[in-house]
Amino acid sequence: MTERSTGRAAEGGPAPSAADDVIRTRGLTKRFGGGQLAVDGLDLTVPRGSVFGFLGPNGSGKTTTIRMLMGLIAPTAGVATVLGGQMPQSAGRVLPRVGALIEGPALYGFLSGRDNLARFDAADPTADPATRRRRVGEALERVGLTAAAGKKAKAYSLGMKQRLGLASALLVPRELLVLDEPTNGLDPQGMREIRALVREVAAEGTTVFLSSHLLDEIEQVCSHAAVMSRGRLLVQGTVAELAARAQGRLVVRTPDVEQAAKVLAAHRVAEVRAGDGRVEGTAEFGEQVLAELCAALVGAGVRVHGFGVERGTLEDAFVALTGEGFDVAG
Amino acid sequence: MSRAEVSPEEMAPERVAPERAVSGAVVRAGVRAGVRPQTAAGFLALFRSEVGLTFRRARTLALLSILAALPVLIGVVVRVETGGESGGGGPAFVAQVTQNGLFLVFTALALTLPVFLPMSVGVVAGDAVAGEASAGTLRYLLVAPAGRTRLLAAKFTAALVYCAVATAVVALSALATGAALFPMGEVTLLSGDAIGPGAALLRALLVAAVVAASLAGLVAIGLFVSTLTGSGIAAMATTVVLVITVQILDSFPQLHAVQPYLFTHGWLSFGDLLRTPMYWDNVLDNLGLQAVYVAVFGSAAWARFASRDITA
Incomplete structure (x- = not known):
């Protein structure tokens, strides 16, 4: 590219x-x-x-x-x-x-x-x-x-x-x-x-x-x-x-943050980040993959409150392009 | 943002679809924002604006009030010091002032021409381009687009107008002071001939015009310096220092070979116009020299300004 x-x-x-x-x-x-x-x-x-x-x-x-x-x-x-x-x-x-x-x-x-x-x-x-x-x-x-x-x-x-x-x-x-x-x-x-x-x-x-x-x-x-x-x-x-062009991001809302992060990492979801009541990660999210991930989370006893893919923003695209944050010098 | 009549629909198109926008541009911009012809009035507007701007600056008004005060000071000093009895020595034409107040005009011009007038002209011309550059307004004038040659010509014109006004201020203030403090009436010229007050006033006008024109070379130099820097203060200081340096050089007898080519050399030749018949040679030499300076430094200023990257 x-x-x-x-x-x-x-x-x-x-x-x-x-x-x-x-x-x-x-x-x-x-x-x-x-x-x-x-x-x-x-x-x-x-x-x-x-x-x-x-x-x-x-x-x-x-x-x-x-x-x-x-x-x-x-x-x-x-x-x-x-x-x-x-x-x-x-x-x-x-x-x-x-x-x-x-x-x-x-x-x-x-x-x-x-x-x-x-x-x-x-x-x-x-x-x-x-x-x-x-x-x-x-x-x-x-x-x-x-x-x-x-x-x-x-x-x-x-x-x-x-x-x-x-x-x-x-x-x-x-x-x-x-x-x-x-x-x-x-x-x-x-x-x-x-x-x-x-x-x-x-x-x-x-x-x-x-x-x-x-x-x-x-x-x-x-x-x-x-x-x-x-x-x-x-x-x-x-x-x-x-x-x-920006990759979508998987967002899982759950009180069991640590457990969810572990499960996602085990299923080859990259850049897993655990936050307050939510876990994020990136991967190729086909429908099949999403269904499996969801099932895996539930199977592991994670209480899933929300599960979905957030669309990429221009900022994601920019960071991906330049490899740097945007507000470099404000 | 204050147009309440804009409908939400018109405000809404966040992402202007290319097709719609293209047709919109052709219809609306084609009619309303097309190429407009340049008009003579439009061309001259910048010259008017430039002259107006020069005289609206507080700095210009301060300079002019100093120039107006100087003849008053000179008149009072001459009046107090001589106390009716005219002693020898002193600046040019001072001896004549006590005989006739009109001579204060020539005294004041002879005293202000070496220092005060050129200093104030140096400030105005030196700041012309550099001041706009340091304020950032230069880029907006150029994208207007003022045109670099046109802008420089307008700046030059405004500075020349300033020379004329500054000289007139000195002359008028001297005339008023002279009339108030000394006898007026028939004027005895340097050659001993006497002319009437009307003819004398005409001479004063002619002298003032020659003095103003004597400053043209300095205006071109100041404008050139002004295109070299982005700092108004630096350009003003450089121009004023140059005036003083050149006059110091003009006072060394060892340099007599180059002195006729110094722009200050013929400045006081206007005294030759106070004789009958008027003696024009030195005056014309001076004006010719000023024209050469205008041509040389005007071209240099243009060459520099027309090609310069405006990064301020």
Whole structure:
């Protein structure tokens, strides 16, 4: 199961043509001055209309990739195509159709939220100054900042700054929204709001490219995902496909934990873990095997309160792929 | 998130099915989020925004108020010290100030041009790109996309506008102070000819314009330094140190071979415009030198900024 073959497999199916890919990179590589390889031969394909989760621990090359996609840094080798234009050469033509939040919000602290948006809007030569006031007002309302629009940005909380950053990405209708860790540093309520907004934008037909180190975030909002580790792409595909790769886990609920663990281990169930009132393990769980296991437990006098297989999660898939936990650096 | 009218059905699609999404993108994004043409008004908006931003920074306003206070200080000192009797020596044109308040404009410009004006210009130009980089706003301007050449041009324009405003602040403050403390009226030029107050004001305007243009070379240098670093403070300090160093070099007689090429060398040539007829040679040499500095350091700044990886 090499990374390249899985990448290709994920692209298969009803074969969307290259024109339908919003982002397409081939052999994208970035080596920084110090010789450090930040991104290594990335082949990424983001289909139009997807909510694409870009997963990986901190330091795995996600942000460097996003900076190359946005034309901020030039690739050392390979090609990055966004909305049909090669980056960074086509930045002027491509980027007005892209909204982006990169490595957290950055604002002019001495300007109000409203003036910050007007400033970033003025930077886009395709944005119409005549409609600026209205569009800024709408973007503020959309992220729920209308009441705080006149406050100086330095008085904003991190969540408000994050929302103002999102508002600036939504100043004009976009074909692609690139969000780098959009829920970083937010409280659970703030996270829910951002996710709801992402779904809303996606429902309008905007492709969303969302980087995150939070697996449940990707599982909640994304249709597709790619996993990065140490600058390389491990796998990409639909979230359902990825989660299906994870092995299921047998869970037995019982007060006789020790006895149950012994029985399971005797029946070649691997990674048996005994917890409080439950025992878990992994194996190939065909129907026949499950029936036998259950019978064996009962036969050994284990009081079985619950018995079943839990579906694999994206986290299981990720741990299996990278051999490491996810929240490496939180 | 504040749009209550969004139906649950629209909010619900957690996993957007590819087929549905593709058609949605074609219909909705194709119409609403398509390619927009670049307009002249849109292109110029960044220049306006940049100039506005420069003058909304508290730092700029502080610099301008210092520049406004200096002529008042000079006027008061001259008034108190001479006490009606004009002694020799002192800075350029000081002897004339007591005769005519309008000369305070030229004195103030001659006193602020070597240090205060270039220092404040160094702060504004040095911070132009580096300040945005250290605040992180540079990446958002570039993905907007401001365009690197356009952004640099807007920064250069705003810094030039600052030069003009800073010079005007010094001149106007000096004019007001001069009018309050000293007699006004007919002005006796350095060549001994007398001109009326209206003509004298025109001369003052011309001198202020030449002084402002004298700072253009420094603006280009500051902008270039600004593209080299991600720290606004470092860029400002480097630019200001450069101004001082060059003026020290300009004072060594041993270096007279290179001195005509130092950007500060012709700064005080504006005094030649206070004669009849006006003597333009040195003034034009100075302006030509500024143009060369703008071309050289402007190109260097562009070459550096257009190809640089923005990692801040």
